[in-house]
Amino acid sequence: MAFASFIGTSIEWYDFFLYGTASALVFGDLFFPTGDPLISTLLAFATFGVGFAARPIGGAVFGSLGDKLGRKKVLVVTLLVMGAATAAIGLLPTYGQIGVAAPILLVLLRLVQGFGVGGEWGAAALMAVEHAPKGRRGFFGSMPQMGVPAGTILSTGAFVLINRMDEQTFLSWGWRIPFLASFLLVIVGLLIRVSVEESPEFEKLVKEKKQVAMPLRSAVRDHWRVILLAGGMRFSENSVFYVVTVFLLSYGTTALGLERAALLNAALIAAFVEILTIPYFGAVSARFGARRMYLSAAALSVLLAFPFFLTVNTGNMVAVTIAMIVTIVVACVMYALQPSMMGSLFPAEVRSSAVSIGYQIAAVFAGGLSPFIATGLYAWSGEQWWPIAAYMMVMGLITWICTHLATKRYGGHLT
Template sequence: MTDLSSTPTTETSRPPRERRRAMVSSWLGTTVEYYDFLLYGTAASLVFPELFFPGAAPLLGVLASFASLAVGYFARPLGAVVFGHFGDRLGRRKMLVVTLVMMGAASFLMGLLPTYHQIGMAAPVLLVTLRILQGFAVGGEWAGAALMSMEHARPKGRGFAASVVASGGPSGAVLATLVLTPFSMLPSEQFLSWGWRVPFILSALLVVIGLVLRLVVTESPEFRAAAQRRATSSAPASNAPAPIVAVLRHNPRGLVAGALGTVAPLFMQSILATFVLTYAVTVGGHERSDALWLITIANAVHIVTIPAFAALSDKVGRRPVMIAGAAAGIVLIWPMFALVANGSWGALLLAFLIGNPLVQAIMYGPLGAWIGEKFAADVRYTGVAVTYQLGSTLGAGLAPLAATGLLALGGGTNPIFVIALFAGLCVISGAAYLLSRESHDDELALVTGPEGRSDGEAAPAAAAAAQRAEVSIGRS
C-alpha cells in the first residue's frame, strides 16, 4: 500500500518563527535570483542589441537579443530535472544554496563581459553561455523556494506561503529596475560604455545577503519525513526509480495540466518585462526612463496582489480564482495594448496595472500551491520544477521573440496577432484549471507509488492520520 500523509493540522507542529523564517528567506533569495534574471531581460530590450548584436537593422537586433533571452529559458527544464532530482534526494536547502551562487556568479560575470566591438563574435557567444547558466540555475530555484515555504506552512495557508515566493519575481523586477534606471538616465555614451554594467556587478553583494538567509533555514519537514520513510522502507533503495521517472510514471496528468496552466500567466509576465517596454517606446512614444519607472510602480503593486489572490484561493479554492484570471486575460488584453499605444503616461501605468497586478496575479498567485498539491513529497521538487519550467519555457521563454515577430507581421505597430496569441493561451490555461480537481483542502501525499495519489487526489483519512505524527517528527 502506498504511503500517504497530510500536512499536519496542529499549529505546534509548525513553529511560527520557523514558518516566517522559511517564507522570508525563500522570498528574499528568489528576489535576488530574479533580480539577476530580469535584469537580463531589461538589458536585452535596451542595451544588448547595440553592444552584442550590432550591424543589423533595429528590429533584427532586438530579435537577436530576445533570442538570447529565450536560450536561458530552454536551459530551465534541464535545470529543473537536475536540481529536482537532488532536491528530492539530498534536500531542498542544499539545492537552493547552489542555485543562488550559480545565478549570482553568472550575472556578475555578465557585468564584466567585453562587447562585440572589442572581441567580435566571442562576445555574444560568452553572453549566451552565461545566459544558459542563469537559466539552468533558475530551473531549480523557483520550485525549491516555493516548496521550502509551502512545506513549512500551516495546512490552510499553503497557497499564501507558496505565493510569497512567487512575489519574489516582481520584487526582483522592482529591484532590477530601481538599480538600472538611474544609470539609464546617464548620457547614452556613458550608459552603453559602463553604466549598464554596474547593476550586474552589484549582484555579488545581493548573493551574499541571500546566502546568509538561506543557510539559517532548517530543511523542509516534509522532505525529512519522506526521507525517513524511504530509509525505513522494506524495499531496497536501489530499486526506487529516479524522481523524474516516478513523476512520468505515476502522475503525467498532473505534469501536463500544471505546465499548461503556467503558460498564460508567465507569457504576460515576460512580455511586460521586455516586449511591452520596447513597444511603449517605439509605438507609444514614451521615454525609456518613464516606461521603466511606470512598470516599477506596477511591479510594486504586483508584490502585494500575488499573495492576496493566493490567500483568497486558500479560502475559496484554487480553481475559481485561477479561472477568473484566465477569463480576465481574454477580456482585458485588448484595452491593455490600446492604453500602451495611447501616449499618455497615465494610460501606460493603467496598462501595466492591468497586466501584472491584476490579470497575471490572479492566475499566478495560487499557482505554486496548485502545482505543488499535485505531487507527493518524495518527488515534489522534481514535479514542481519540471512542470513550472516547461510552462515557463513555452510561455515566457518564447514570449518576447514571438510577440516581436507577430508585431512585425502586423506591420510593426498593430498588436492584433500578439493579442490573439495571449487570448488563446488564456483559453488553454483556463481549460487546465477547469479540468483539474480542486486541491486546496486536500491531504498531501508523502510518498508516491503505483497506488498513490494522482493530480490532487486526497489522501485516505486513515493513512493521513497515521502519518501526521511522522511529518511532525521530521520537523523536530
C-alpha cells in the same frame, strides 16, 4: 521560513530579470549590431529566450536533487550558480571589442542563468508550502512568488538609476553596474538560506524511508499527464508577464515614441502593486477557493488582451501605466496560487521533480519565447499590434483548459 524564501528568490530573480531589461535597452546595440534596430532587438530577445530553454534542464536536475538530497541544499547551490553567471555578464567585452565571441559568451552565460533559476523555483516553493500550517498553504506559497516583483523592482530600479547617466557613459560601462552588484546580493542570500531548516515533509520521507531511487524517472513515468497540465496552467500568467515587462519596453520606445525612463517607472509601479497583491490573493484563496480564483483570472486574461493594447496605443503614460497594472494584477491571481495548487498535484516523494519540470515547461513555451514571438508577430504583420493580443488570448484559453482538467482530476496531496 516564508520570509527567507522571499528574500532568496528576490535575489535570484533580480539576476534573471536584469538580462530582460538589458535586452530591451542595451544588448541589441552592444552585442548584436545589425544596423536595423528591430532586428537587433529581435536577436537580443532570442538570447533572452535561450535562458528559458535551459530552465527545464535545471528543473529536471535540481528537482531530482531536491527529492533525493533535500530542498535546502538545492536553494544554496542555485543561488551560487545564478550569482556567478550574472556577475560574469557584467565583465563581458562587447561585440565591438572582441567580435562574434561576445554574443557567443553572452548566450552561454544566459544558459547558465536559465539552468540555475530553473532549479530554484521548485525548491523555494516547496520549502514554503511544506512548512505551512494547514489551511494557510496559499498564503505561505505566495511568499516566494513575491520574489519576482521584488526582483523586477531591484533590476528595473537599477537601470532607472543608471539611466541618469549620459548615453555614451551608459553604453560604455554604466550598464555593467547592476550585473556586478550581484556579488553583494548573493552573499546576503547565502547567509539567509544556510540558516533555514529543511522541509518537514522531506525529513519525514527520509525518516520513513519512502524516498524513491530515481525520482525524476518516476515523476515522468507515473505523472507525465499531470506535469503537462501543470505547465499549461502557467501559459497565460507567464506570457502576459513577459509581454508587459519586457516586450512593452521595446514596443513603447520604438513604435509609440515613449520615453524609456517613463516605461521603466511604469514597470516599477506595477511591480510594487504585485508585491501587495500576491500575498493578498494567496491569503484569500482559503476563503474563496484557489481553483475558482485561478479559473476566473485565466478567463479575465482572455478578455483583457485587446483592451490592453488599445489602451497602451493611446501613448498616454497614465493610461499605459494603468493598463500594465490591471493586466499584471490579473496574472498575479494565478501566480500567487501556483505553489500550493501545483504542489497538491503530486506526492511528496516526486514532488520536487514533478513541479519543477511542469513549471519550467511553461517558462520555455510561454515565458522566454513570448517577447521573441511578440516581436516576430509585430514584424510579420507589418508592425501591427493585434496578432500579439490574439497570442495573449490563446495563452489564456490554454491556461483555463489545463487548470480545469488538472484540478478536477488530480490533487489532494497537500492538505
